[in-house]
Amino acid sequence: MAFSNNVKESILIPGSLPIEILDHVFSYLCHDTKFLHSCLLVNRIWCQHVVGLLWRAPFSIWLEEYKSISLINTYISCMNDEEKSWLKKNGINVSTDTTNPLFNYSSYLKVFDNCGLDMSVKTWFIHSKCISKEKDCLIIDADRRIILSEILYKLFFRQNLEFTQLTFLRKPSIFDIPSPFIFTLHPSLISQLRVLRLNFAYTTESGRFKNLVNLVAILPNLCKKLRELDICLQIIDVNLVADFIQSQENLQDFRLECYSGNIAPAISALQFQSDSLVRVEFSQIQFSGIALDALVLCKNLRILCLIRCKGLTSFTWLPLKKAEFKLQTLYVRECETTQEFLESAIETANYHLNELFMSYSSPKIIESIMKFCPSIKTFEVDIKPSSTNKFLILLTKLVLLERLSVSLLIYDASDFLTTLPNFLPTSLFDLKLEFQNTPRNLVSFLKKCRAPIQILTVFSILGVDNELVGFITKFAKESDTLRKVLINDWSGRKLVFHKYSEVWTTCSLKPRDRINNIRNYQYI
Template sequence: MASKMLMGDMPELMEIIFNNLNNEFYSLYSCALVSRHWCKMTIPILWQNPFSFGKNSLFISQYVSSLDENEKLFLKTYEINVNFANTLFNYARFLKVLNSTSLEWKVQEWIDFQLVDSKPYASAKCLIINLLFNLFIKGRNELFFSRLQDLSFDLFQMSDLNAEHLTVLLKILAKNTTKINVLKIEEFCYIHEPRLVHALECFIKSQEQLKQFRLLSGSKYSTEFHGIISALESQSKSLKEVKIVSCVCNTEFKMLMNCKNLEILRIKDCKNVNVLRASLDTLKLTSYSNFYASNIVQILKESGTLLQRLSLVTIDCSILEELLLLETLKSFCPNLTYLNLTNVEFSTQFSELIGNLQKLQFLTLEFFEIQILEDELEILVMQFAELLPLTLQYLDLRNSWFISYIDIFLNNCHAPLKYLLIDHIDDKKTSKSLTEFCIRKKTLKYVGLNRYSSLNDSIKKELEGYIAMVPNGRIIVNC
């Protein structure tokens, strides 16, 4: 059997073995030196993702040697050595994974060994990346393209590259890659070339089963989307999730109404969100400026009983028109199972909303300070605890003043909590109330702490027979 393998009579078996070594660079390299036959089988594996190995950048020379004479002539003007031996293989043809960031780093390292100080460094790097990018396009592997399912474009990293090469790549993808599930476009604010915009639009329209789309504007807000958002209408039957970051929403976004299977909408640091319309299962909104509840009332009403997961997070700011938000949720969205609200007022109206959500399982809250008498606040805490739905299993109160009243809360809570997240435990009163809650309810399994490392040993020992105390990061549930 061994002799047959060495003679190359079992190529299929050997190919399986080599593919299982695809992350073992040195093992594959040793195999390539055994025989010509083994070399032919291992080289394509070694070169399908050369940028993944943390080695030096000398392999870039192999790509440079495959450039045509005119391209090499350009490099000579930068005093870059291009006199490399001819290669036995067309290595670019084997490429299956191309990470633009890793490509830039390796080219940068390679130039450090090639370029004299008197020449413009940035121009040389840009030229080489352009040439290599074009080489990879020429050596494209259509079978690999046809199997791509997740694709990410960072337009800032690509902004220095030749727009023609990027356009050609997108045209190739539009022809050969039509089964993308996830498309992510980063640094969209850097897109300016009309040909590139059109090619990107055509690529989106060429897809047959796009499920997730993410658009991240970058360092500044995007106000024009050049038909990219409108192109998503071609994916109305398959699109399930959309995420937009730092965008000024315009009429293009109204096409979301036509995406009948859209379930999840994630909005971060966006403006003019009131134009958005959709019927959703999940809505997540993060704002860095004061947010008016009226901006999302319509989308909440349209989602209605379908809405199950809602996260409204304001960072260093507030939710304005809060009563409107509470009334809308109470009237139209009774089926919420997950709710995350920050910078809300702890009030009777809020407690009534929570009590109305009879399917709620996960609740994350951050209250801002309220100026009322101590006795009144204690009564509000008791009412809140008593109104919690009996479906609630997870409660996150880490980022609030609630820890000062945790004993009152636990003594009046009837919800079968399994996970409780708080800031800290530093006194006997808190540990005693936790112990009594565990004995009474027999449901609490984990308590997550912001300040886990400072937990007192005696308190830890006292509680460990009842619950597991862990850093909060281990049990946080995000929307």
């Protein structure tokens, strides 16, 4: 269909697109703050729509110091004269001469995190004049921190906000929230809540978080439209979790982490969400004598994750053998489980399974995967020496495999790495090798590999040198597929190479990566 010149011009002129289309485009870019900041400068229309995305989720416990200070200063500029005067009366020095902000930034808040707010306030006080020095240490006035936090809460509440995501963290280093009745006075604040995360795993003094505990107790009556519910508790409050589950109208994603307590009533309550549940995750759960019977009714269940759980036996899975759901992702990592449990889970998932993540890999388990799950596209597995031959044969059967992560529980993996290229399927484009390795072995592997690998990640390389870096650079340039290489070496460095920039970058390993390196040195 031909377009008139007028239509073409309206599409090409920035800002002339319909508002609905602009919002749709910007929504895909909400995590790219650098790009969104550039969009602010295009014109006034773009600026008005982008500023809301930039200020919808400002709080994070990982904010850099300068961002936390700027964030609190901006919110203070949005306060009215009465709120600023109250801060000054309590010894909190804020300027009353600042010009009014271009936008009412506090009105855009959609994603709220109490820990992020508290840490930002703490950082702001450290760098403000509200600091007293005692024995060469910076002492923050706790009372004034609480006052500033409460004023910020009031600022948000009077904006008639509608939170879409709420995170409450109980942690010794932060303060309690204001009175929970503030939330009941503004029911619209959380009536449209879609994501709720409660982390009560941290131990604190008795009564320290009285307001937060009281609020959580009434939340099931205030927010009934959750799509995602994430609860982490030291000792499970069965009634609380069950109430949350039962009160929801369309719960799709449920995660429960609990270090002790009887979770059977919480699992039983999942049957009330049988028509909507798509993803279920259990972490740190003791399943001894508890079956996953409530999930039998969840006909739309697609993702099941079990992380660091205990007591997973054939009894746990037995009811699910009759389930009608079509499981696409099965994640069983760092769990105390039996071979029978995994065999049953793999057989139940059958050819619908696209993603499999597992720590246990006996020859019988691998045979079950070959028999029942030929459609796997993503596979992450820890391989024992007794299973390497079966595993290599399995790779030839997974003709749709696209992503593979292999952790080999053996000290000397040179023979395995030499043989591996002969068994990799031609569909593979993302490969992660998590075991002790040497530059020479890696070079040999790359020379033999015929799979069209685009992204290669290698852990625990011993002695990364200029020769290896030069070889990979040359190899990537000549390769038709390889475009990114990530190397975590034993010295604690992370090296990243991008083919199109032809530049290597180096940074320190994150704690989790260091743990992986240490784990890969252990052998059987």
